[in-house]
Amino acid sequence: MTIAAKPAGKERSLVRDRDFQLFWGGDLVSQLGAEMMLFALPLVMVSTLNASGTQIGLLEAFYTIPFFALPVFVGCGRSAGRGGR
Numbered sequence: 001m002t003i004a005a006k007p008a009g010k011e012r013s014l015v016r017d018r019d020f021q022l023f024w025g026g027d028l029v030s031q032l033g034a035e036m037m038l039f040a041l042p043l044v045m046v047s048t049l050n051a052s053g054t055q056i057g058l059l060e061a062f063y064t065i066p067f068f069a070l071p072v073f074v075g076c077g078r079s080a081g082r083g084g085r
Helices: 018-049 053-081
Strands: none
Touching: 018 053
């Protein structure tokens, strides 16, 4: 079994692929929004609500807990659903 080689110069660049551009454009907007949230939320808390450093720290901790706790519970649930393997 042989694989036919593509002619030189006929390769399509991944950067020019529309689906690739939409995917990375959407990811860029998502990441930018997440970073702005991490910066703006404590700033608003301090300026508007006169929050202390402890309150801001607790808010940031509660904001990040789901990123660590949720995968553990989902993984345990999936393992139990497949017969415990």
